[in-house]
Structure formats: structure tokens, C-alpha cells
Amino acid sequence: MTATAVGASADNNSSSTNNAREDWLDLLRTSRLQREQSKAGHQQQAVWKDFVVRFQPHFGALTQQIDQYINSFYLSRGDADAPAENNDTTKDSSKTRRIVCLATRNALRFGLSCLSVEDDETRQWVQEELVEQWHSHESLCRLLMLSKAAQKSTSITSSAAHAQIRLLAARLLCNLVTQNPTTSFHLLSAVSAQPHQDVIEARLVAEFQDQCTDDQDDDDNNNNNHGEEEYASKCRNDASQPIDLNWLDMLVGNTTTPTTSRETLAAVVATIYNALMPLDSNTVKSQEPTSHNNPKTYDFIRPLAQSGLFVSTLLRQIVSSQACRNILVGNTKEGVGGAERKEDNDDHVDNDDATLWITNLFMLFLRHDGCFSEAYSSIGSLHGILPEQVALLYCVRGELERTVQDHGASSTSVLFAQPDAALDCMVFLARVYSNVRTVIAQNHVVKEKEEKVNNRQQPPPPTIIGKATWLAILDIVGSYLGVDDATTARIRVHLGTHTCMMQELAMDLAQVYDSVAGACHGTNSRAVSLSQDEQAALIGLVRVIGNMSFQCRCIQDIVRTTKAPRHDDIDRKSCNRSALHLVLSTTSLSHTCFSLREWCLVAIRYLVENNDANQQVLVELEAQQPVQSPELQSMGVRVALNPNGNVQLKPFSDVDGNANDMSRTRDANG
Numbered sequence: 065m066t067a068t069a070v071g072a073s074a075d076n077n078s079s080s081t082n083n084a085r086e087d088w089l090d091l092l093r094t095s096r097l098q099r100e101q102s103k104a105g106h107q108q109q110a111v112w113k114d115f116v117v118r119f120q121p122h123f124g125a126l127t128q129q130i131d132q133y134i135n136s137f138y139l140s141r142g143d144a145d146a147p148a149e150n151n152d153t154t155k156d157s158s159k160t161r162r163i164v165c166l167a168t169r170n171a172l173r174f175g176l177s178c179l180s181v182e183d184d185e186t187r188q189w190v191q192e193e194l195v196e197q198w199h200s201h202e203s204l205c206r207l208l209m210l211s212k213a214a215q216k217s218t219s220i221t222s223s224a225a226h227a228q229i230r231l232l233a234a235r236l237l238c239n240l241v242t243q244n245p246t247t248s249f250h251l252l253s254a255v256s257a258q259p260h261q262d263v264i265e266a267r268l269v270a271e272f273q274d275q276c277t278d279d280q281d282d283d284d285n286n287n288n289n290h291g292e293e294e295y296a297s298k299c300r301n302d303a304s305q306p307i308d309l310n311w312l313d314m315l316v317g318n319t320t321t322p323t324t325s326r327e328t329l330a331a332v333v334a335t336i337y338n339a340l341m342p343l344d345s346n347t348v349k350s351q352e353p354t355s356h357n358n359p360k361t362y363d364f365i366r367p368l369a370q371s372g373l374f375v376s377t378l379l380r381q382i383v384s385s386q387a388c389r390n391i392l393v394g395n396t397k398e399g400v401g402g403a404e405r406k407e408d409n410d411d412h413v414d415n416d417d418a419t420l421w422i423t424n425l426f427m428l429f430l431r432h433d434g435c436f437s438e439a440y441s442s443i444g445s446l447h448g449i450l451p452e453q454v455a456l457l458y459c460v461r462g463e464l465e466r467t468v469q470d471h472g473a474s475s476t477s478v479l480f481a482q483p484d485a486a487l488d489c490m491v492f493l494a495r496v497y498s499n500v501r502t503v504i505a506q507n508h509v510v511k512e513k514e515e516k517v518n519n520r521q522q523p524p525p526p527t528i529i530g531k532a533t534w535l536a537i538l539d540i541v542g543s544y545l546g547v548d549d550a551t552t553a554r555i556r557v558h559l560g561t562h563t564c565m566m567q568e569l570a571m572d573l574a575q576v577y578d579s580v581a582g583a584c585h586g587t588n589s590r591a592v593s594l595s596q597d598e599q600a601a602l603i604g605l606v607r608v609i610g611n612m613s614f615q616c617r618c619i620q621d622i623v624r625t626t627k628a629p630r631h632d633d634i635d636r637k638s639c640n641r642s643a644l645h646l647v648l649s650t651t652s653l654s655h656t657c658f659s660l661r662e663w664c665l666v667a668i669r670y671l672v673e674n675n676d677a678n679q680q681v682l683v684e685l686e687a688q689q690p691v692q693s694p695e696l697q698s699m700g701v702r703v704a705l706n707p708n709g710n711v712q713l714k715p716f717s718d719v720d721g722n723a724n725d726m727s728r729t730r731d732a733n734g
Contacts, residue, residue, distance in 0.1 A: 112183045127194070127200045311336060433484050461540045472547070538607070577649060609643070609667055700715060
């Protein structure tokens with residue numbers, strides 16, 4: 065995955081003069097005019113044929129103009145470090161660079177205009193001519209990789225002007241691959257996910273040297289931008305030296321350039337997404353055909369998912385800094401997993417184009433077998449939790465819930481390319497769920513020790529992140545298992561027979577329920593209130609238990625036979641409370657949350673449907689003794705049970721059932 069750099073020739077001024085012969089502004093106006101005329105014309109084929117004949121000779125010059133900008137950029141960096149011997153020469157050189165900058169911007173606009181034609185055949189021809197004949201995609205990638213060094217150099221142009229050129233280049237690159245499997249194949253073959261490991265290590269060493277050096281001025285002159293200087297050296301000294309084109313450097317440049325950075329980031333991510341999409345169902349010309357049965361389809365997606373640097377960089381751009389800060393310090397208005405958390409759109413990056421394209425790309429990872437799990441694992445260990453992993457889960461959760469709501473029973477085919485991809489994803493999430501429970505339990509122990517020593521009230525950050533991960537998994541699994549099709553039916557059985565997820569769900573529900581019930585002991589049931597976190601936890605747990613039990617006898621039986629002892633029970637083997645009893649008990653809290661009430665009813669229905677054993681458990685449940693209410697006592701009435709076990713209200717003085725008759729007798733005698 066390499067491309068050959070276009071080196072700067074000694075007679076660069078001559079090259080500049082040759083490219084200056086192209087009046088890009090005039091070509092831009094002419095192409096736009098001809099496109100407008102084609103809309104009103106009747107002989108469409110003749111118009112588009114004339115369009116191709118007229119502008120095709122300038123495609124090679126377009127690529128040369130981009131290469132000239134790259135070479136002038138690095139020459140300007142070399143000139144900036146040298147002493148100025150002649151002021152006139154310096155002025156002429158600066159003027160030439162401004163001309164190159166303006167010409168490059170107009171040339172990119174001309175390219176965008178040529179790719180905006182409405183005729184699909186003409187547009188595809190232009191795309192393939194630029195990519196296959198002139199390798200414009202490689203030049204555009206090299207330009208997009210210049211951004212980090214652009215902040216250190218002001219010789220060729222200002223940062224704002226360079227950012228504008230990068231934005232145009234990113235949009236042109238995106239248009240080159242849109243709805244074209246041939247150009248998409250060439251681009252994805254030329255660009256890797258991240259730089260070679262040797263380059264990454266060299267950059268880390270250079271950065272470490274920058275921080276450790278005592279002479280900061282000498283360090284700035286010699287060590288800063290080591291990676292970019294190495295890249296520049298290749299461009300200046302050896303035109304045949306291969307350069308690694310990679311998406312990571314393009315993304316990193318967008319995160320550090322302030323002007324139009326989000327728009328350029330959106331265009332780069334859209335390029336990746338638009339390049340991957342045509343390969344799912346099309347045949348690449350002059351290449352082996354690609355299909356779901358051919359591993360070549362996944363060869364381009366899997367390296368992206370396996371690149372932890374690539375995935376982490378994207379996720380850092382999808383989560384706002386304020387949102388990260390709130391998660392780390394636990395300072396959220398609605399709690400970690402409250403129902404209102406989806407409506408928190410205070411940050412400017414929550415719904416912009418960059419966020420939407422990043423989300424679409426991760427949903428493409430989810431679609432293909434194993435790519436989502438590899439993306440999650442590439443960020444960090446499964447036995448720990450990083451903020452980027454939480455961001456990935458919440459990104460997928462939101463889009464998956466919307467897909468299920470919009471497509472219903474057909475959601476599986478929309479979300480996953482193959483049924484095995486859905487099974488792999490759910491099994492992987494069950495594994496992550498188990499690991500997250502372990503992390504949360506360990507941090508609770510740490511929290512208790514720290515509170516004893518420091519009287520600390522705020523839980524440690526990993527506990528908050530762990531809860532967020534825990535709730536996100538509940539939402540994802542609960543939403544998808546709400547789909548009624550053959551794939552989800554198979555997944556329910558597999559989760560019940562090959563994982564311990566249902567048993568872990570029962571244990572978690574017992575812990576949350578007992579915690580709430582213990583805190584509200586002796587309180588009027590109507591006065592009980594649940595926090596947003598408690599509501600989210602109870603709803604998430606009951607929802608998953610219910611949807612996993614839907615028309616699945618295996619899960620129904622597991623819920624009935626799984627013991628759910630209280631945390632303080634010494635003899636847990638003698639515990640008679642099952643997970644089914646626990647779900648029934650949770651209904652006592654339903655009046656505090658309407659959503660919890662609805663999901664409890666749904667879960668109970670799914671648990672007893674076509675299951676005589678579970679129905680018998682409900683029949684055998686009998687009221688043991690009435691619970692008296694202070695409010696009723698103040699009104700002079702009490703709760704009583706008749707011989708059939710039905711509840712009745714009686715006067716408080718009516719102990720033996722004949723109190724009223726005795727009272728009337730005393731009154732008569734009196």
C-alpha cells in the first residue's frame with residue numbers, strides 16, 4: 065500500500081510556469097456553464113460527449129497542480145530554515161507560492177465541478193480517468209497528510225488557506241469513489257489504516273527527545289515534526305521513494321487544524337465509507353469479483369477495524385470533551401444511564417456531519433462478521449474499560465435502536481450482512497458484559513477501602529465508566545433481541561446454552577432490586593422514588609430478560625430455575641427466590657416509573673407464554689399476610705385477607721368479623 069512521491073525538480077519555477085498556463089478559474093466557469101446548459105438541453109448524449117472531449121485534456125494538469133502544491137510546500141519549509149540572502153528573491157518566491165496556492169484551490173474546484181455531472185456514465189468515466197490514468201487519488205491523499213506540518217509553516221500560505229485547500233481535496237477524493245467500485249478498489253488498495261510500525265516508533269522517539277532535551281530552541285529547530293521532515297526528505301530528494309499513504313495521518317491532521325477541521329474530517333470519513341460500500345455488492349473491473357462469499361470483500365474493512373490507533377482517533381472525535389469530562393467525574397445531570405441521556409445535545413459535535421459519518425462507518429463494522437469485536441478489542445483489553453470503548457458502544461447503541469424502530473422485523477438484514485455476524489456480535493457483547501461486571505465489582509471493593517481511609521464520597525472514575533458500559537450493552541442486546549425473526553430466535557437459544565448471561569442478569573437484577581428495597585424499607589410504597597440510574601438499570605435488566613425469553617423455552621426455564629439470593633444471605637443454597645420471583649417482585653416498584661411497569665408486564669408475559677411450569681409458579685404464589693398502611697389506619701380501616709386469600713378493607717375495630725353487630729347491641733342496650 066504505497067505510492068510514489070512526485071519529487072521537486074530543480075527547475076521548479078519552470079514547472080510553475082507550465083502549470084500556470086492552465087487558467088483554472090476560466091475552466092471552472094466553463095464547466096459550470098456547460099453543466100447548466102445540459103439541464104436545459106434536449107440532446108443530452110451529445111452534450112456530455114462534448115463535455116468529455118473538452119475537459120479531458122486538463123485532467124493530467126489537475127494532478128500535476130496538486131503535486132506542485134505538495135512540492136512547493138516542502139520546498140518552502142526548506143527555504144524557511146535558510147537565511148535570506150536576497151530580499152527580492154524572497155519576495156518573488158513568496159509571490160510564486162501564493163500563485164500556486166490560488167491555482168491549486170481553483171484546480172480542485174474544477175475537479176469537483178467535473179464530478180458533479182448528472183449523467184452517471186459520464187461521471188464514472190471521469191472518476192476512472194482521474195484514478196486509473198492520472199492517479200489523482202494518491203496525490204490527494206498526500207496533500208491531506210500535510211496538515212500537521214502546515215501548522216508549523218507559514219511560508220507557502222496561511223493555515224486558513226491550507227485548511228480550505230485540504231477541505232476541497234477531501235471532498236474531491238470522496239467524489240472520486242462515490243458509487244464506483246473500480247475507483248474504490250484502487251483507493252483502498254493504495255491506502256493503509258495507519259503508518260508502518262517503524263514510522264510510529266520513530267515519531268514516538270522523536271517526541272520523547274523533544275520533551276527531554278534541555279535546549280528547547282535547538283530542539284525546535286532539529287527535532288520538531290520528525291515524521292513530517294522525513295516525509296519531506298523523501299519528496300525532495302528521491303522521487304522514486306515510496307511513501308506510505310494511510311488514513312490515520314489524514315484523520316490526525318483534521319483534529320489539529322482548527323479551521324474547517326470538522327468539515328474536512330467528515331469528508332475523509334465519508335471517503336472511507338463511500339469506498340467500502342460499493343465493494344459489498346459490485347464487481348470491480350479488471351479485478352477478481354467481490355461478494356459476501358469472497359474474503360476480499362472484508363480485506364479492506366478488517367484492517368481498519370484491527371487498527372487501534374485508527375479506531376481510537378475516530379472515537380475521540382465523536383465524543384465531546386465535555387461529555388468525556390462528565391463521564392470521568394460523574395457530573396451528569398441525568399445520571400449515567402437515565403432516559404434523558406439521549407437528549408443531551410449541548411455540544412456542537414453531537415449531530416454534525418463528522419459524527420454522522422463516523423457512526424455510519426462503525427455500523428459498517430457491525431455489519432460484517434467479527435469486525436465490530438475486533439474494533440472494540442483493538443482499543444484496549446477486554447479486562448479493562450477505556451472511554452473510547454464506551455463511546456463505541458454508545459455510538460452503535462443509538463443507531464441500532466433507530467434501525468430496529470424503523471425496520472422492525474427486517475432489522476437483521478439491514479444491520480448485518482450475514483446471520484453469523486449478528487450471532488458473533490451478541491456473543492461478544494455477552495462476553496464483554498461478564499468482564500464489565502468483574503471490573504465494577506473490583507472497583508466497588510477499591511471504593512470501600514478508599515472511603516474508609518479518605519472518607520471519599522465520589523466513586524472512582526472506572527466505576528462510572530463501567531456502569532456506562534454495562535448500561536450500553538443492556539440497551540444494545542435488549543433492542544436487538546426485540547426483533548422477531550429466525551436469527552434472533554437462534555441467538556436467544558445460543559445465549560442460553562453457551563453463555564452465562566441470563567444467570568448474570570438475574571444476579572444483577574437481585575442486587576439492584578435489593579438495594580432499592582433495602583433503602584425504602586418501612587417507607588410507604590407511594591413515597592418510594594428511583595434515581596435515573598436505578599430506573600435505567602431496572603428497565604435495562606427487565607427488558608433484556610423479557611426479550612431473551614420471547615418464545616424461547618430454554619430461557620424461560622433458566623429464569624425459573626436460576627436462584628437469586630439476597631446479597632446478605634448466608635445459606636444461599638436454601639434460597640427459594642428464583643429469577644422469576646425476582647421479576648414479579650420488581651413490579652412492586654413499577655408505580656415509580658411507567659416504562660418499568662410496561663417492561664415488567666411484557667417480561668412476565670414472555671416468561672409464562674406456553675410454559676406450564678412457569679405458569680404454575682404464578683398460581684402457587686399466595687398472599688401470606690396483609691401489610692398495614694399508616695394512611696389507612698388514620699382513616700380507621702385496615703387490610704384483611706378472607707379465607708380465599710382475597711384482600712378486603714375492614715374497619716379497624718372489626719377484629720372478629722362481628723364487631724359491628726356487637727357495637728349496635730351495646731348501643732341498643734345503652
